[in-house]
Amino acid sequence: MGWFSALFSGGQSKQAKATVTPTDYKGYLIYPEATAESGQYRVCGRICKEIDEQVMTHHFIRSDLLGNQDDANSLMITKAKMMIDQNGDKIFARGG
Secondary structure (H helix, E strand, C coil): CCHHHHHCCCCCCCCCCCCCCCEEECCEEEEECCEEECCEEEEEEEEEEEECCEEEEEEEEEEEEECCHHHHHHHHHHHHHHHHHHHHHHHHCCCC
16 A cells, blocks of 8 residues: 555654755745655655645655655655646646
């Protein structure tokens, strides 16, 4: 189960999340938050942007697993920038 069960654990985690410094890209804030899984790190995080005085958040979880946390976070930032370039604010749309 791994990352899937963590999504539905009601916010409970085995370790506290570290504070993440976001990357500012074209008005979006990218928060890389690689998570440990089976001795590797899953590429995941958040993309946030303030729109009409409301902070919108897109949770970003990929199937990619990498050998160390820094590489996973770096790939997350790269993939998030691609997603922003390709989709813009549509990443916050619900239901397609």
